[in-house]
Amino acid sequence: DAKTTQPTSMDCAEGRAANLPCNHSTISGNEYVYWYRQIHSQGPQYIIHGLKNNETNEMASLIITEDRKSSTLILPHATLRDTAVYYCIVRVAEYGNKLVFGAGTILRVKS
Amino acid sequence: DAGVIQSPRHEVTEMGQEVTLRCKPISGHNSLFWYRQTMMRGLELLIYFNNNVPIDDSGMPEDRFSAKMPNASFSTLKIQPSEPRDSAVYFCASSLETGGSDTQYFGPGTRLTVL
Numbered sequence: 001d002a003k004t005t006q007p008t009s010m011d012c013a014e015g016r017a018a019n020l021p022c023n024h025s026t027i028s029g030n031e032y033v034y035w036y037r038q039i040h041s042q043g044p045q046y047i048i049h050g051l052k053n054n055e056t057n058e059m060a061s062l063i064i065t066e067d068r069k070s071s072t073l074i075l076p077h078a079t080l081r082d083t084a085v086y087y088c089i090v091r092v093a094e095y096g097n098k099l100v101f102g103a104g105t106i107l108r109v110k111s
Numbered sequence: 112d113a114g115v116i117q118s119p120r121h122e123v124t125e126m127g128q129e130v131t132l133r134c135k136p137i138s139g140h141n142s143l144f145w146y147r148q149t150m151m152r153g154l155e156l157l158i159y160f161n162n163n164v165p166i167d168d169s170g171m172p173e174d175r176f177s178a179k180m181p182n183a184s185f186s187t188l189k190i191q192p193s194e195p196r197d198s199a200v201y202f203c204a205s206s207l208e209t210g211g212s213d214t215q216y217f218g219p220g221t222r223l224t225v226l
Contacts, residue, residue: 032212043115043217044154045203051212093212098144098167101154 002097004088007104012082018075020105022088025069031092034099035073037084037107044087044101047073078109112136115218117203128189132221136205144204145188146196147179154202160186161208184222193225206218 005023012018024033034049048055048062050071055062061074075082087104091097116135137144145157149173163180169198171178174193178185190197200222202216 034214041221043204046214046216047216049212094210098156098159099154099215100156100168103153 003091004085004102005032006086006088006102006105008103011108011110012075012079013076014111018078018082018107018109019072020073020075020086020088020107022073024088024109027068027090028092030100031090032052032089033068033071034089034091035060035062036087036088036089036099037067037082038083039084040105044072046109068094080109083107083109115203115216117201117218117219117221120152120219121148121224123153123226124193125226126194128194128225129189130193130197130223130225132188132201132203132223134188134218136186136203137216138184140205140207140216141183142206142208142213142215143180143186144206145186146202146204146217148202148220149197149222157188157201171181190223193203193223195225198225 033053034043035047036042048060049058050062064071085104085106086103087101089099118133133183141162143160148154156179157170159166160180178188198218202217202220204217206213206215
């Protein structure tokens with residue numbers, strides 16, 4: 001699996017957009033970009049994933065650069081409940097391919 | 112809809128005792144994963160089942176750990192005998208694998224403390 005690089009931590013003001021970057025410069029053509037988050041003492045929560053097109057759902061938007069070497073997760077209006085560790089994972093979509101979690105980015109949303 | 116259900120949520124036991132963790136995956140999902148999370152090692156996959164069959168157990172730390180999936184709606188992870196270094200949060204996840212971009216959904220975890 002390709003590895004990802006994320007900042008260790010970020011702060012965001014409540015109500016503002018949170019933009020979390022991820023570098024995956026060695027990503028392969030068949031690898032998807034997944035984002036999960038883990039709120040303290042809870043299980044990881046799926047947020048969004050994409051292959052090459054930008055994606056949006058009720059939680060977030062995922063912007064993938066044209067060369068696919070980096071991506072940005074956007075939480076459009078961050079709330080205090082969005083404070084969590086955010087994991088960017090690249091993964092081939094095939095049976096049993098595990099999620100390999102790195103250290104992630106600690107996002108602190110502040111009032 | 113019910114998500115992945117794990118029990119117990121917390122378990123405290125003494126070294127040498129047997130520990131059994133339980134997981135009920137999301138109905139209709141065909142794959143189940145057991146992960147372990149520690150401060151030192153982060154989140155790591157222990158074992159993966161597809162259609163109730165263990166496919167990859169390369170992450171199981173040693174023979175003290177065993178996992179079963181007797182049917183599509185139930186799985187157990189057993190540690191016998193338990194040791195203090197097994198203290199961790201154990202997560203179960205399930206997915207509907209179709210060979211495409213499936214999504215794994217995680218349970219709330221079981222926090223295990225071995226004294």
